[in-house]
Amino acid sequence: MFCFQCQETAKNTGCTIKGVCGKPEETANLQDLLLFVLRGMAVYGEKLKELGKPDRSNDDFVLQSLFTTITNAAWDDQRFVVRIEEALRRRDQLRQAFLNAYKEKNGSDFTGTLPDAATWTGDRATFAEKATSVGVQSTAHEDVRSLREMLVIGLKGIAAYAEHAAVLGYRKPEIDDFMLEALASTTKDLSVDEMIALVMKAGQTAVTTMALLDEANTATYGHPEISEVNIGVGTNPGILISGHDLKDMEELLKQTEGTDVDVYTHGEMLPANYYPAFKKYPHFVGNYGGSWWHQTSEFESFNGPVLLTTNCLVPLRKENTYLDRLYTTGIVSYPGAAHVADRPTGGAKDFSPLIAQAKRCAPPTELDKGTIVGGFAHNQVLALADKVVEAVKSGAIKRFVVMAGCDGRQKSRGYYTEVAENLPKDTVILTAGCAKYRYNKLNLGDIGGIPRVLDAGQCNDSYSLAVIALKLKEVFGLDDINKLPVSYDIAWYEQKAVAVLLALLFLGVKGIRLGPTLPGFLSPNVAKVLVEKFDIKPIGTVQDDIAAMMAGA
8 A cells, every 4th residue: 555645644645554543554555456446437427528528427426436535434354445446437437438439539449548447357356465556656857746636636636625516406517527637647648738727727626616505505504614623521421423414414413303412513513603503403412522533532531422424534542442333424434333325316324324323321420611612604704704803904903824634643733723812802803613723622712702613514615715815915916915914824634625735836836834744645846836836834833833924034
């Protein structure tokens, strides 16, 4: 195996024996093989589009397949084997459709060359061997490999967001078209300029996708509102839901209504507490615990069933006893965990096994007391625009610091807590994603009634932060987003954060501090391009970085 798609990758170079995330070599290799076959599907999909015979029947499959390869999502090798077999079947159908369309248009059979990803055939007996030759290192040139993988890693994040929107019935064909274009491009010999252009197009597509997901979430569940979220526990047994999928949240709340079973969010599901549609459920108690990497202790102490709706599931430790109350759904899988099947057309998922088990469990063990405040997505902040602008003009707010992104296990991430604690009292932190758990329970106060931590929501709600910045640029009559009193101190961990980063670069944001390390998938030459063109920089010391940000550097 060789995997360097997450921030924790070994020695910031690549995991080669077992993933730091816990991913076994066999699983990593199967993910590589699935991506390989998806590239073959993309080759034919692109060719069919060129022939005027586009095929949209595989759009969902491609999104979901890319999503399964994201960090901490799918752990069950058998499900990967089945998905690879399905990908081969779909690829061969596309191949035949292409050959037929080509002959129809040209009057002769296709005799050109095709990449191995489009022609290789095999069965599950050959999967393990083939997988060892199609991974990241099959691209020999370091810079080509870096640009291809930056594209594919960003593509995985875009696919995750697009899948969340698709679940709610929102699609844009240009997003699916880019999936094919990007995957197919990795089978071609392109110039560096062409590859960089595709990476920037990925940023543009990420903006489009996050805007679509924002529309899907707010049209379905209302605009997030400023909310005080309970972080204590009740006396009833409960179900804990983690991940990002709001439709799963909705169906779970409906099915637990009147059952004397409470529902709590965990990790990236915390922002569900901000949506009006969910506040009407009295048994929706609040949020339990912190970010994803605390789950082996927090799932244990919760005592009731735990539902994982997307990524952020980590392997259980030997001492953990919650496997028999761990449930996965959607693209998530884990050996030994019960899996809640996809919803039938026009129907809902069946969460009755979780509800029945919850009734037999003890209430959650208390971890925290009190409340935390969130719900500062773009609609809510823009409603306060006059107040915010006046605070900036009066000097009450000197600077905004965007500290969005991911949390993680490394001790160096304590940097973000220290930055939050040491920023001057006239600064406001804009956040989204689980990075907020490093400081959202600190008592940082407010500025004239404006909280000093404004939480927009999930990692995809980084789109809200971009909307806010663009609106401020308009209000202040600036011609460049980089002239705003805004600094970017971003924490990253996995592929959705890479999609957000590419989105910010596409929007023209410069001077982003990225940590706790720069991505291991950046070759020295590619890193140099990003530094020269976008002024991306690694984090430094807390005091030096705060001083530089306050000086606008």
